Amino acid sequence: MENAALELLRTTFGHPGFRGEQAEIVACVAGGNDALVLMPTGGGKSLCYQLPALLRDGCGIVVSPLIALMQDQVEALRQLGVRAACLNSSLDAGAAAEVERDLLAGDLDLLYVAPERLLTGRFLHLLERAHASHGIALFAIDEAHCVSHWGHDFRPEYRQLTILHERWPDVPRIALTATADAPTRREIAERLALEDARRFVSSFDRPNIRYRVVQKDGKGSRALLDFIAGHKGESGIVYAFSRKRVEKVAEQLQLAGIDALPYHAGMPNEQRAANQRRFLQADGVVMVATIAFGMGIDKPDVRFVAHVDLPKSIEGYYQETGRAGRDGEPAEAWLSYGLGDVVNLRQLINQGEAGEERKQLEVRKLDALLGYCESTDCRRQALLGWFGEAHEGHCGNCDNCIDPPESWDGTEAARKALSCVYRSGQRFGAGHLIDILRGVATDKVQRFGHGQLSTWGIGADLDVRQWSGVFRQLVAAGLLEADVDRHNALRLTALATPVLRGERTLRFRKDAPRSTRRRERAGAAPMIELAPEAALRFDALREWRATTAREQNVPAYVIFHDATLRAIAAADPGDLDDLAGIAGIGGTKLERYGEAVLQQLFDVA
The missing domain is CATH 1.10.150.80 (HRDC domain)
Structure with missing residues (x-):
């Protein structure tokens, strides 16, 4: 079986050998056993079920959540000479009937289907007939993290996929995901009845991706334009928090001469599909999108992923950045965030309809991402640590390793800021508080009589950017929180007390002006330099x-x-x-x- 798999890998897929644990996974599933596979985006997950499906008798059934993903993978397989098809809502009745006939006739190697269609009585009956006549090679459950209610891409239909094991216990199953922390892994195994499946956990490290985090500096799209200038003519994705922001950023990029397109759920379906098709088929297109775009996007030559707003969690951030550099060549993940992002996301969590347990989990995930952003240590070490993977640090391919940031003793500045929050009544945002600390006599300061506070002007030694960094890092550290019922006014938490009493010291990351940061070409190693x-x-x-x-x-x-x-x-x-x-x-x-x-x-x- 091993020799057959390697021969198929070479002759059909054109690869000289397996990577990582691919060979073991293929052998496991081809031998009729279940498997749970965690492998980073671009790590070669698809081969882990495609090869066993070709090695075993019958058709492999692949459960996939997105139509675009199915169509791309089917077309890629057909280019290789593999008999592949998909069943989804994009097919008319005649085309769907033809796919069903091919399945029953044994003329398909792989069939991709959405979970919603798979769970219908009609399709389950079709599988029974196919299994009786030519056999089912395997069931592959892609994007398996969708089964987790605590995950970022929850799909309730995934929880019903245990029916596959109940009806066809002799057919091996393989569940695959690129994004799952330890609790999510346990839930995948439990919900899909894969407790006894062999687990393969590859390194989550994507060494070809360079990670960079910058603070928003009030200059709008300038920082993003400067970043994209280093990727001229390359394909990329820019993620923004809201539909309105997507439209604005896309327009700004277009005005700057960049071939950019918007993508969000509020657009007409035809326009959204056309923009996605152009991004996939053309070179050098930049897609500006909400997180509605990208899951399952198989485009290998995305050279950068930029976030102009803070994502909701490390899992979401990791999955979104993982869409860069799927071909293994140098790519870059760039994130810009500020205090406003933290306030907005915490407000979104607090005002949501989820239960208290879910809200607390979302806050912890957001806090973990803030810790990643504010860290002065290796980005890769912090990112992988969330997934339970140890990394010695000093990766040499993130901003903190390439150009180590300075830190400073922020204890006294923190005490001034916290005291100002308290003495002004815990009713105001960072902008007004900074005016008080710096002694700026604005109309608002005069209207509330804040020029008489003991904290008036005591922070004149720091500029607005420095104070913004102090407040941002105090919020990130949990010493301040936004009061959503008072227009996001900052208020003290219990963690602030030891600092105010002089019982705890703080060190802050020094935010160097963006113009002073060294600019580096993305990637751990250069692409092949061509003569x-x-x-x-x-x-x-x-x-x-x-x-x-x-x-x-x-x-x-x-x-x-x-x-x-x-x-x-x-x-x-x-x-x-x-x-x-x-x-x-x-x-x-x-x-x-x-x-x-x-x-x-x-x-x-």
Whole structure:
């Protein structure tokens, strides 16, 4: 079985060998056993069920939550010569009936289906007939974290998927996710009746992604534009908190000459689908979106993911940043946040309809993300630590490691800030408090008589940016909280008392002006540096790929990944045998595109 799997990996998928635990997972499931797989985005999860499905008799049934994900994966498999199909609401009755006939006839290797459709009586009966005639190879439950009520992508239908084991106990199941902390892993196993399944937990580390966090400085889109300037002509995703913000940021990027598109749930379905299709099929498009966009997006050459607002949790942040660099080449995750983000998210949690236990969990997750943002230590170490994975730090590929931040004794500044909050009645936001501390006689200060407070002007030694950092870090540390019933006024928590009494000291991260921070090209290692002649070949191959993709109405990356085209351009193969030796070129693609690729190389020569 091992030799057969490796041969299939090489001839069909064009990969010279397995990565990490892929070989063990394939052997486990192909041998008829259940598996629970946690593997980072871009780690090769799909192969863990695609190969066993091809090795076993019958059709593999893949439960997938998003239509776009199904369609992309089906098209990519068909390009490899794999008999794949999907059943979802995008198919008309005739097309759906044809897929069902192919399943019953044994003419499918893999069938992707949404959980809602799978759970219908009609589809379950169809599976019974298929199993009786040609067999079911396996059940793959992708994005398995959707089963967790405490997770960020909860789908209630996932909790009913135990019916697969109940009806077909002889069919192996594999549940896969890229995002799950320890409690979520336990819930996946419990809810899907996979307690006895073999667990494979790969490293969550994505060494090719560079992590960078910056503080909002009141200059609007300037920081984002400066960041994207370092990724000119590259595909990327920008996440924003609200639909209105998405529209505004997309417009700002367009005015700056960036090929940007908006995406959010409030847009007409046709426009949203068209924007997603263009992002997937074209090179260099930047998608500005809410978190409604991205789960299951398979585009491998996303070179950056930027957050212009603070996400809700580390899990959400990790999954969203994981959409960058799926091809293993250098990518960057950039996050900009400020005190307003913290206040807004805590207000959203407090005003939500969830129970108290759920709210407390969401606050803890938000606090963990704040700790990540404010940390002066290795970002990768803090990020992986949330998922229970130890990392020695000093990764060399995050802002804190590349340009270590300074810290300062903020105890006295904290006492001034906390005292000002208390003496002004715990009724005002950070902006007004900073005016009091700096002795700025605004109309509001004069109206409330705050020029007479003992804290008036005692903080003139710090500027507005520095005081903003103090208040932001006091909120992040839990010494201050926003009162949602008083327009987000800041108030003291019990943790503030030891500081005010002089019983606790504090050190704060020093926020260096953005212009003084060293700018670095993303990535742990550079992409293959191409000689001038090879660069011409690479450009020609990308143009050919774009034309071919348009003709077939498929994303460009399902033809060939950038990494494969770069390797071809560097090797400059002279015949089909030489071309076949390049990673990413399986037998079907060699037969389908080999001559065309060689012709492109010949034309450039």
